[in-house]
Amino acid sequence: MKKRVYIADFSDHVGEEIEVAGWLYNQRSSGKILFLLVRDGTGIVQAVMSKKEVGDELFEQAKALGQESSLIVSGALRKDDRAPGGYEMWVSGIEIVGTSIDYPISPKEHGTTFLMDHRHLWLRSKRQHAILRIRHEVIAGFRDFLNGRGFINLDTPIFTPNAAEGSTTLFETDYFNAKAYLAQTGQLYAEAGAKAHGKVYCFGPTFRAEKSKTRRHLTEFWMLEPEVAYMDLEGDMELAEDMIEDVVSRVLDRRAEELKLLERDIGKLENIKTPFPRITYEKCCDILEKYKTEHPDEDGVEFERGEDFGARHESIIAESYDRPLMVHRFPAEIKAFYMKRAPEDESKVLGFDMLAPEGYGEIIGGSQREDDYDTLLKRINEHNLPVEAFQWYLDLRRYGTTSSAGFGLGLERTITWICGIHHLREAIPFPRMMYRLNP
RNA sequence: UCCUCGGUAGCUCAAUUGGUAGAGCGAGCGGCUGUUAACCGCUAGGUUCGGGGUUCAAGUCCCUGCCGAGGAGCCA
Numbered sequence: 001m002k003k004r005v006y007i008a009d010f011s012d013h014v015g016e017e018i019e020v021a022g023w024l025y026n027q028r029s030s031g032k033i034l035f036l037l038v039r040d041g042t043g044i045v046q047a048v049m050s051k052k053e054v055g056d057e058l059f060e061q062a063k064a065l066g067q068e069s070s071l072i073v074s075g076a077l078r079k080d081d082r083a084p085g086g087y088e089m090w091v092s093g094i095e096i097v098g099t100s101i102d103y104p105i106s107p108k109e110h111g112t113t114f115l116m117d118h119r120h121l122w123l124r125s126k127r128q129h130a131i132l133r134i135r136h137e138v139i140a141g142f143r144d145f146l147n148g149r150g151f152i153n154l155d156t157p158i159f160t161p162n163a164a165e166g167s168t169t170l171f172e173t174d175y176f177n178a179k180a181y182l183a184q185t186g187q188l189y190a191e192a193g194a195k196a197h198g199k200v201y202c203f204g205p206t207f208r209a210e211k212s213k214t215r216r217h218l219t220e221f222w223m224l225e226p227e228v229a230y231m232d233l234e235g236d237m238e239l240a241e242d243m244i245e246d247v248v249s250r251v252l253d254r255r256a257e258e259l260k261l262l263e264r265d266i267g268k269l270e271n272i273k274t275p276f277p278r279i280t281y282e283k284c285c286d287i288l289e290k291y292k293t294e295h296p297d298e299d300g301v302e303f304e305r306g307e308d309f310g311a312r313h314e315s316i317i318a319e320s321y322d323r324p325l326m327v328h329r330f331p332a333e334i335k336a337f338y339m340k341r342a343p344e345d346e347s348k349v350l351g352f353d354m355l356a357p358e359g360y361g362e363i364i365g366g367s368q369r370e371d372d373y374d375t376l377l378k379r380i381n382e383h384n385l386p387v388e389a390f391q392w393y394l395d396l397r398r399y400g401t402t403s404s405a406g407f408g409l410g411l412e413r414t415i416t417w418i419c420g421i422h423h424l425r426e427a428i429p430f431p432r433m434m435y436r437l438n439p
Numbered sequence: 440u441c442c443u444c445g446g447u448a449g450c451u452c453a454a455u456u457g458g459u460a461g462a463g464c465g466a467g468c469g470g471c472u473g474u475u476a477a478c479c480g481c482u483a484g485g486u487u488c489g490g491g492g493u494u495c496a497a498g499u500c501c502c503u504g505c506c507g508a509g510g511a512g513c514c515a
Contacts, residue, residue: 030478031471050472067465084475101466102449107476108464109451113507169513185515210513211440223515300511310512353515362515410515435507 002074007043010077010087019074020045020089023124024065024100026107034063036091037084038073039124046083047073049091062094067106068124070097119430120439130258131426135415137255139203141247142224142409146201151226154193154200156186158207162389169210171219182207185408188338188393190227191369194404195396201226213434215423216311216361218412220432227406233350233368236405237326240354240364241276244324244414248272251418264420268358271322278326281348284309284317291316308334315359324363328352337379339367340403352407360417366407373397 005018022040029035032051037044051059065071072095080088104118105125115122122128143153159173159180171182186202193200203224210217226239248269251259259266288303295301300312308330309317318325329348332341339349351367370376376397380390415427425431430439 026476028474028477029471030474033472033474035474035477037475046475048473052472080473082473082475103465104449106450106465111451111508114450206515208514212511212513213508214510214512214514217514221515308513311510365515408515413515 005077007040007045007085007087010043010045013077014079014087016077017074017092018077018089019072020047021072021097022070024067024069024071026067027063027065029063032059034059036062036065036073038071038089044085044126045087045089046085047075047089047091048083054091054093058094061096062091065096066100067103068100068121070100071095072097116425116431116436117438123429126261128426130261131415131419131421132429133258134251134255134262134419135411135427137251138247138411138415138418141250142243143203145243145246146199146226149199151199151201152193152197154190154197154202155204156183156189156193156202158183158204162386169208171207171209184208185223186225187227187406187408190225190406191393191396191404194227194229194406195400195402198230199226199228211434214311215425216413218424218428218431218433221413221424221428222411224409224411225406227404229402229404231368231405232403233328233352233405236366236368236407237276237278237328237352240352240366240407240409241274241324241326243409244276244354244364245272245274247414248418259419262419262421264418268322268420269418271357273323276324276326276354277321278328278352279317280328281330284313284327287317288313306331306333311361314355314361318355318357318359318361321357323357325355325357326352327355335367337383337385338369338376340370341375350405354407356413356417358417358420360413362410363413363417364407364409366405368403368405371397371401371403373401 002017002019003013005013005020007020020038020040022038025037025039025044027034027036034049036047036049038047049059049062073089073091074093075089075091077087077089079086103121105115105121123132159175160183161180170184173180173182184206186204186206190200190202193202201224204222205220206223207220209219228235228239249272252266252269285303285305288301292301292303301316303313317327328351329342329345330351332339332347332349335349335351339351342348342350349367351365353362354364355361356363370379373394376394377387380387412424412427416424419427421427425433
């Protein structure tokens, strides 16, 4: 009696007759002995065939199988240090489920365009497999963390009637002869949710039509946005750092194999312990000005106090820290209308960005929200936003206003940093970028 | 949108000053009883991104179009 077993569960089945359902990852032969590397989604096993034992017909049939043929292999499972993974199957039978002729992704190198064109197949490769398992762990970690603190998951609409943060970066779509826009953020709706449940989060895809062509941008990316009523900026930053610490340690604990495959420097992740440093925007400006005087010949480091930071600036600021950094109290002019002004300095807002270490840049942006009706109305007008569209949002200040704070975490940027990979496009199964809508 | 670079075999790339279109991988065939991106031998495989131009001669130089990559700005 053959038992169907997943490769991840092999340690419980040594010595048994089992079968594995999967795909042919690669094969090597040496005369009368054949090594099939079979993957089943949970791992890879080396299946060994002897011509003498299985007979000429099956041996030749197996030898002719192309990479990624689907098959069910049966045989005895045993430990063997010569096999990759430490276990191997001594094959007694093979059922060929589906052939695979001229599989495009060979074991050697390929270029980015080619791999992206074959993203639906590229997902099967070891590295992509590892990254997306870490993505799964990160998502599960965030949800468990927030659920464990009593947050309610309250998801927000993707079709929206107008811009939340203004600007021209919205995707427009037809909505029964009216215009609708794909959501850039769920935050305003999450605020409504926080007034109902106290602590909520939304998690879903967001869309930005920015004409950005860099490794840090997708047009469709996933954002996690917690929002807590009666919370202030300090509480917001504490929540953000606790959450990041929790998830990083969870990935270290549960996805060590995947991190190893990606050759991630584990030590860098083990440093991620709270409290994370907090520095003000003004202090960052000092750092940038000091850097500029010490590196007068370097291009791209020019900086005007009052401007927002560019990618290079973020790296310079984050360079001297071994853990994520929280920059707070930005100038109000460069931030969104809904951020509350700092009581000690009206020109600054109670907002913060979390910058990941190792040059990975901004992964979180958050703030305490403006809670006063009249002030918020004034801000909406100052930003030339259509007041009618924000009546419901103003209602949240009209009926039982409270302080409220939250943040948005860019999922793919966080995954890219944790994995230590180069480009955001590998951190999502099917990336959408300015020049990439397929497959 | 701007700057830089690129497009040659299914894939990754090479081709000297403008002078016969090449290799590795993959594929096909053959060999090998412990391989680790196995190895060894043979074979097939090309409208050099499209259009125009210069020249005795263009993958190579010029013009133009298309596509892509890296970066900037903008942002998570």
